Amino acid sequence: MMNEAQAEAAEPSVEKTAPSVALESMGLMLLRRFLRNRAGTAALVLLLILVVTALAAPWISPQNPYDLAQVSVMEAERAPGAQSDTGAITFVLGTDGAGRDMFSAILYGLRISLGIGVISALAAxxxxxxxxxxxxxxxxxxxxxxxxxxxVQLSIPTILVALVLLAVLGQGVDKTLMALILVQWAIFARTVRGAAIVERRKDYIEAAMGQGLSPRRIMFRHVLPNCMAPLIVTATNQMANAISLEATISFLGIGLPQTQPSLGLLISNGFDYILSNEYWISMFPGIALVILVVSISVVGDQLRVVLNPKNDI
Known part of the structure; x- marks a missing residue:
């Protein structure tokens, strides 16, 4: 029986000699298939725009809405299109109750919502x-x-688990991330287990075991790559779910602190002003949240169609 080092040296050279040209060709074919769907293409373009604007928020936003030197309470609750007292800023989407430019606040909120959604989904x-x-x-x-x-994890509503965890842990980005990871990991475990069981029964796994490869190497170098299609789809959908869940708990006031508001907290901040006809404080962050979540969901749904091996490419 060969040891693992010898087995690695003698391992079939399929993965080492597989032509990169074929992989690139497959990638292009998948991309073309994805772009055939107009809704998926539009959602992808919209999502890319949101990501770019969120990352570039410090450079393209008219003000830093959380720098007290740039915010004036005297400019609070200005309607969309109003000018600042100095005339230096046009409040395209108006201002909130603290005098912050809503357009700038939404861009900064997008950064936090996207960051939490992506990091929590990848960690889970x-x-x-x-x-x-x-x-x-x-x-x-x-x-x-x-x-x-x-x-047991999946039998308990995710919002309930998140609320209990944050009630115990307290507010903060790190604590919110921890709660979101704990409510999401089971979904990935169930998805991977179903796909891996199918791969586990195939001949190439028996061959790898016969060569003396370690379980870790077999699982992560042989089984996992063949489970990536459902994982990618699940990860995309879970990003949208994580953003929605974080917005919900922040709206309830137990997620992120006021110094690091996401889109959900911005909606919560403007909720008290709706009856005062100052709809923009809550409505525009809500629209941004809906656009973000829907675009990610549509992209994930199109990825499911593209990566489905039963569909012709």
Whole structure:
């Protein structure tokens, strides 16, 4: 029986000699298939615009809405299109109750919402993928135990788990990220486990085991790459779900602090002004949140169609 070092040296050279040209060609084919759908293309373009504007917020926003030197309470609750007292800024989307430019606040809020959604989804993906691969590879009691934990996690509403965790942990970006990771990892574990079980029964896995490769190498170098299609789709959808969940808990006042407001907290800040006919304080962040979540969801749905092996490319 060969040891792992010898097995690695003698491992079939498929992955080492697979022509990169074929992979690039497959990538182009998938991209062309994705772009055939007008709704998916429009959502992708819109999402890219939102990401770019969010990243460039410090450079393109008229003011830093959280720099007290740039904000005046005397300019609070200005209607869309109003001018600042100095005439230096046009409040395109108006101002909120603290005198902050709503356009600038939305751009900064987009940065936080996107950052939390992406980071929490990727971290949950890492945890859930590891759990799912271990369950599928070892099976038996290990699989039964891990899947019962996943079942318990998925049986409890995510909003309830997040509320309880944040009530215990308190407010903050790090605590919100921790709560979102804890409510998402089980979804990735279930997804990966289902795909990995199918791969685990194939001949190339038996061959890799016969060569003496370690379980870690088999799981992450052989099984995982063949589970990426459902993982990518799930990760995209979970980003949208994480952004929506964070907006919900921030709207309820237990998510992010006022010094780091996301779109959900901006909506909450303007909720008290709706009955005063100052609709823009809450409505425009709400529109931005809907556009962000819908665009990510449409992109994820189109990725599901493109990456489905049953569909002709």
């Amino acid at each position: 993906l890492a945890v859930g993928t590891t759990v799912g691969l271990v369950a599928a590879y070892f099976g038996g009691k290990v699989d039964a135990f891990l899947m019962r934990v996943v079942d």
